Amino acid sequence: MKPANVIQERVLEFLKQYPPFSLIAAEELQRLAGQVRVLYLEPEQVLFKQVDTPHDMFYLVRQGSVRLEQGPEGAQRLVDVCDEGDVFGARALIAKKDYSSTATAAEETLVYGIPITLFEPILHHNPEVALYFAAGFAAGAPVQQGRMQETNQARRGLSGYTSPQPLHLEDVLTLDTNRNKVTCTAATSIRLAAQIMSDKDSSFILVVDEQEQPTGIITDTDLRKRVVAGHVSIDDPVEEVMSAPVISIHPNPHMAEALLMMMRHHVKHLCVTADGSINSAVQGVLTEHHLLLAQGSNPAILVQEIRQTQSIDNLPAIRDRAEELLQKYLEQEVNIAFIANIITEINDALVVRALQHAESILGPPPLHYCWLSIGSEGREEQLLRTDQDNALVFADAHAADEKEAQAYFVKLAAQVNEVLVKCGFERCPADMMASNPKWCQPLHNWKSYFHSWIHEPTEKALLNASIFFDYRPVHGDFNLATQLTNYIYEHIQQEHVFLPYLAKHALQSPPPLSFFRNFIVERSGEHKDQFDIKLRAMTPLVDAARVLTLDNRVAGLNNTFKRFEKLAELEPQNAELYQEAAMAYEIMMRHRALSGLRNRNSGRYINPAQLNKLERQTLRNTFKPISDVQELLQVRFQLNYLG
Structure with missing residues (x-):
């Protein structure tokens, strides 16, 4: 031998x-x-x-x-x-x-x-x-070139995971126009339209003009609520009861796109037209039933249950099911942008239902208001149930009326915050919540806040700006948020020193090029010898994307990887860097979410010893764009000359 x-x-x-x-x-x-x-x-x-x-x-x-x-x-x-x-x-x-x-x-x-x-x-x-x-x-x-794209491909391909039951969210939805194109004109009687729907065994009928462009839609729900209830006669024309305008979509959309449109617009029917707009000919209708047949686990059902539940005591159990959906999406390598959109829609539905519940107890609001999500939820990036970050803006009024209104809105917010706690979202340790009177203010006070932060950029002001610049209106009078946004951008253009100071603030976290070595992990405290992926890796990219977006005067875009994608369009000379940064951020979001689900926590702190070699190498690759983006900020805003 x-x-x-x-x-x-x-x-x-x-x-x-x-x-x-x-x-x-x-x-x-x-x-x-x-x-x-x-x-x-x-x-x-x-x-x-x-x-x-x-x-x-x-x-x-x-x-x-x-x-x-x-x-x-x-x-x-x-x-x-x-x-x-x-x-x-x-x-x-x-x-x-x-x-x-x-x-x-x-x-x-x-x-x-x-x-x-x-x-x-x-x-x-x-x-x-x-x-x-x-x-x-x-x-x-x-x-x-394309390092992040190949890193992401390698992360998936070398991990050894194969999905036993793919969700096919990138699958294209096709229509049988013979069955899904049911139309009539605006002059058609409701009686005849209902007969056509019955003959075609259809839950809808589209109302079209002479060019077959959609002008409205009638559904079974419209007939029950408006006709059967006796509000109109069955011999009246359909234009009396149709819903308009319709929500349109281009032919052969991906399932993910159709699903998100239904969730965002609270509809169960999408009108497919030749070019995707209501100004082109109708080709048919995609219904929620198509998506249910194509996808076994439909998040739209969760959103629908949240909106329709009679008791808010049911909300925590529904949100728990959303966590299960999140885990499945992550494990099956569903696109991270789609996952973020889905979880955002579910979280927004929770907030809206909680607000409706609070209003039913406290009575109608005394003034128009708008609920704002801030922080990661404002950026549509809160995959896990981390702590709450929210604020409230209400309409300007006389001082006495504002004081009375604020008392109402603080109570309203307190009830909403409590519902969210029951659904697994902890209170913000820094009390950045709408139930804090400081962050529940009339519009003119919010303008005053931002005026101070922009024109007097102290360290505290820059910290507040970095949190509150990412606000996103969720419910109420969105015009209040629009007015505030317009005010902010007007003053940023006036105060030229603000963006350089915000850029300097964005460079506070050095790029973690070798985070698995001891000098980068936390040195003491509860998380000793752990790596803070949020502070050391994700926040630098969040802050950089925010500054660069503001510098390009892009409003209404909060999501970090969407910001980088937009920047790639606006600055072709830096497109490759921004695309790398966007992909790096998506990889980190996925890793943090999986870590949080695995350890039943926020996923913020990672024990390097628990990472396998492939995970360490993947994360290490994501750090290269951080240093490159920070170097770009240093040069663009001439931070070496800033006192």
Whole structure:
């Protein structure tokens, strides 16, 4: 019996634990392990220098750590730290160029040298291994365009997860026009329209003009509420009872798009027209039934239950079901923007139902008002049930009337906040809630707040601005929010120093390029040795997107990755960077949500020791756009010259 090669077996067992070697077939990996060189490095020993000719191998840290530094000798800057399981020195394998950094042992270190001649055939014939390097998971690999896109692709492809029951939200919905195009003219009698609906076994009939463009729609609900109830005669024309205008959509929409439109407009029918507008010919109608048939778990049903429930005591159980839906969407790799939109619609429905309940107890509001979501919910990014952030603006009036109105609205907000607590949303520790009289104010006081924050940008003012600039109207008189927005943008244009100060505030968190090392994690307190993904990674991108959007005078766009996508359109010269930042933020949102669901918390604090190598590498890649965006802010607003 041939004696086993003990060193080869040890190398093999180690390689199996880490990508990309864990992705290689057993037989190939066995051969590779037999040719690996084991190197011992003393502390501060240099393995290779920047601009050295590439070695005939790349490296894997077995034990210890290796610093990668760039720049002239004596003035080098740290670009990465490789620890156990990290691949580095892959530039020779991928780019066939001189080393772009210097590799130095930070402590006593063992590294494995992987022969390039043996590994190249594996790289060329194994797409998963190639994707690992293309995504930049190997430290010191050349930076490539589309890095975040490939990182995201690698995150999905290398995680080993396969969805047992795909949701097909990107599937296209097609129409049978013979069945789903039921029309009449405005002069048609209600009696005849009802007969046509009955003959066609249809829950609707579209009202069209001579060009077959839609002018209205009648549904079973319209007939019950307006005709059967006796408000109009069945011999009256349909224009007396039709709902107008219709909500239109373009032909063959994706299921996700149709679902969101129904939820946002509170309708069960979408009119499909030739170009998607009401100014083109009707092709048919998409109904909620189409979506129910196409998708087993429909979030529109949850929203409908929230809106229609007679007792608010039912709301917590409905919101719990939304959490289950969130988990399924995340696990099945549903687009993060769609997930965020869905959860936002559900959360908004909760707020509206709570407000309606509070009004039924307190009576009609004394003045027009608008409920504002702020913070992550204002940005449509609150996937998990974290703490509440909200405010309330009401119409201006005489001082006495405003005082009386404020007392009413504070009580209203307190009841809403309590309902949300029961649904799993904790109170804001900083009391940034509408039940706090400070954040429940008439319009002129809100204008005064923003005037002070813009024209006197102290550190506290900038903190408040960064929170309240992301407000989003949810319920009530949206015109109040519009007036406030117009006022804000007018004064930002007047006060030229404000945006540079806001940009400086956005640079307070340094980019976490190597968060798994001890000097980046929390040093003390409840979250000692944990990484704060919100403060150190997500907030820098949120703040940068906000400043750059304000600088481009884009109003009404709060969502961080949508802001970056819009910026990519407005600044083609920086499009690639903004697209990278948007994808990085989406990856971090997904990771935080999964972490929160797994640990039953906010997902904000992550224990690096619990991350596998692939998760660490994925997150590390998302940090590169942070430093690039912050550098752009530094240059654009000339922050080196700002006192």
